[in-house]
Amino acid sequence: MDRPSSSSSSSLKLLGSWADSHTHRVQLALKLKGLEFEYQEEDFLSPSPDLLHHNPVYKKVPVLLHDGRAVLDSVIALQFIDEAWPAAADAPLMPADPFDRAAVRFWCHFADDKLGPAVGLVFSSSGEGQKAAVEQVHENLKLLEGELREGAFKGRRFFGGDRIGLLDIVLGCGSYWLAVFEEVMEVKLVDPEAFPFFSAWLREFEEQKEVKETIPAIDKLLEYARGIRQMMLSMGSATAATANGATTSATGNASVDAVDSSSAA
Numbered sequence: 001m002d003r004p005s006s007s008s009s010s011s012l013k014l015l016g017s018w019a020d021s022h023t024h025r026v027q028l029a030l031k032l033k034g035l036e037f038e039y040q041e042e043d044f045l046s047p048s049p050d051l052l053h054h055n056p057v058y059k060k061v062p063v064l065l066h067d068g069r070a071v072l073d074s075v076i077a078l079q080f081i082d083e084a085w086p087a088a089a090d091a092p093l094m095p096a097d098p099f100d101r102a103a104v105r106f107w108c109h110f111a112d113d114k115l116g117p118a119v120g121l122v123f124s125s126s127g128e129g130q131k132a133a134v135e136q137v138h139e140n141l142k143l144l145e146g147e148l149r150e151g152a153f154k155g156r157r158f159f160g161g162d163r164i165g166l167l168d169i170v171l172g173c174g175s176y177w178l179a180v181f182e183e184v185m186e187v188k189l190v191d192p193e194a195f196p197f198f199s200a201w202l203r204e205f206e207e208q209k210e211v212k213e214t215i216p217a218i219d220k221l222l223e224y225a226r227g228i229r230q231m232m233l234s235m236g237s238a239t240a241a242t243a244n245g246a247t248t249s250a251t252g253n254a255s256v257d258a259v260d261s262s263s264a265a
């Protein structure tokens with residue numbers, strides 16, 4: 001079977017939201033692969049007919065359309081892009097070895113299942129709940145620090161090796177929120193002394209040309225996050241969040257969605 005090509009016979013369109021880290025993942029992967037794509041900004045308060053048609057199950061962004069067919073969920077879209085254009089720009093996103101591939105998938109799941117919700121909870125909580133959320137972020141960063149220092153990714157510049165790979169994209173596109181939340185919430189999330197390997201990796205990631213082109217300016221994100229936080233406080237929802245058990249992931253996800261939503265921009 002022919003692989004999709006980036007020629008004019010094959011079209012790529014991305015439905016996304018400007019501040020959404022999941023959207024940035026797909027944008028960054030397409031840029032790293034040198035693939036051209038059309039971009040359509042979505043408003044969560046009023047999703048476009050395209051979004052509702054192509055993602056009726058979750059009604060979420062990002063949605064990647066390849067020749068009109070939808071690829072849903074950001075991590076699945078990254079894998080699709082890598083499999084469909086394996087040689088593009090000489091930039092494989094996944095390692096060749098099956099064990100290494102399994103490790104990448106596992107840590108991608110960790111990013112969305114544990115780290116992301118913990119970071120979101122820092123933003124959506126206050127007081128003791130927030131202290132516990134900060135602690136959760138630190139516990140999760142400790143795990144990544146260990147992997148970079150002496151685990152599966154030891155000695156690497158990026159999780160992907162000498163260049164950005166799929167796990168770098170997934171972790172990196174969420175990590176700029178750490179700095180945004182540190183400033184807005186006046187908490188310390190990434191202490192370079194406590195997490196030297198993670199901090200070095202993040203600096204390297206942020207230095208990449210394609211990353212700079214993808215991630216919005218920090219001032220814009222700060223203004224956006226402050227607006228959302230203000231809205232949450234006025235609705236009383238920030239103090240309702242606690243960092244215990246069952247409420248953790250639900251609240252964390254909800255807040256990440258809120259922060260990533262484009263409606264306040």
Ligand SMILES: N[C@@H](CCC(=O)N[C@@H](CS)C(=O)NCC(=O)O)C(=O)O
Pocket residue numbers: 020021022044059060061062072073074075256257260261
């Ligand atoms: N697992 C999905 C998550 C996507 C997601 O949560 N998208 C959010 C933005 S961060 C969204 O579209 N929210 C809109 C809504 O819930 O109405 C992925 O990785 O693509």
